[in-house]
Amino acid sequence: KAGVTQTPRYLIKTRGQQVTLSCSPISGHRSVSWYQQTPGQGLQFLFEYFSETQRNKGNFPGRFSGRQFSNSRSEMNVSTLELGDSALYLCASSLDRRSASQYFGPGTRLLVL
Amino acid sequence: AQKITQTQPGMFVQEKEAVTLDCTYDTSDPSYGLFWYKQPSSGEMIFLIYQGSYDQQNATEGRYSLNFQKARKSANLVISASQLGDSAMYFCAMREEVSNTGNQFYFGTGTSLTVIP
Numbered sequence: 001k002a003g004v005t006q007t008p009r010y011l012i013k014t015r016g017q018q019v020t021l022s023c024s025p026i027s028g029h030r031s032v033s034w035y036q037q038t039p040g041q042g043l044q045f046l047f048e049y050f051s052e053t054q055r056n057k058g059n060f061p062g063r064f065s066g067r068q069f070s071n072s073r074s075e076m077n078v079s080t081l082e083l084g085d086s087a088l089y090l091c092a093s094s095l096d097r098r099s100a101s102q103y104f105g106p107g108t109r110l111l112v113l
Numbered sequence: 114a115q116k117i118t119q120t121q122p123g124m125f126v127q128e129k130e131a132v133t134l135d136c137t138y139d140t141s142d143p144s145y146g147l148f149w150y151k152q153p154s155s156g157e158m159i160f161l162i163y164q165g166s167y168d169q170q171n172a173t174e175g176r177y178s179l180n181f182q183k184a185r186k187s188a189n190l191v192i193s194a195s196q197l198g199d200s201a202m203y204f205c206a207m208r209e210e211v212s213n214t215g216n217q218f219y220f221g222t223g224t225s226l227t228v229i230p
Binding site: 042 | 150157159215218219221
């Protein structure tokens with residue numbers, strides 16, 4: 001079974017631009033969560049999606065948004081990029097919202113100049 | 114208050130010895146899950162082990178076991194027979210399962226484990 005895939009793997013943008021990151025969960029997994037990892041703040045929860053609905057959101061500004069499609073694939077969008085948005089963005093999938101395991105993708109490393 | 118606390122920024126262990134990585138958590142929700150992940154220098158997050166708040170037995174997965182002490186709100190990871198490939202960053206995480214507002218996830222700051230040959 002293929003693991004969680006994220007595209008692109010690396011991205012360089014400039015301040016003010018927007019970016020869309022994609023995550024394809026493990027086949028059959030319906031729950032997708034997104035995280036931001038930075039050296040200063042560590043790993044922080046962004047959103048959780050299940051059945052095409054955002055179930056919860058972490059403490060991030062409205063510039064961060066996302067969606068989930070009927071095939072469980074998910075995208076996250078960051079508008080009006082700031083230097084502080086430079087981070088590793090990780091996506092994780094699980095069978096459902098109470099699953100005893102959660103598998104991460106390799107991440108998208110975003111650099112904002 | 115921190116939701117997940119890992120008090121050991123760095124740990125060293127001799128190859129083939131056992132090591133315990135500490136994790137304490139803070140929640141008032143009765144339903145939650147505790148996870149441990151390994152992050153090697155390559156950056157990928159590898160799921161290791163899970164413990165549900167209602168599980169009576171401590172979780173075990175191969176050389177990994179979770180020492181779950183609910184009253185103390187601790188969920189320490191025990192790695193037995195350490196191998197050189199165990200050198201990595203280890204994160205403890207909690208999923209708070211609130212039925213009306215959805216899951217919230219919290220991660221600790223991590224413990225860097227170095228296995229010495």
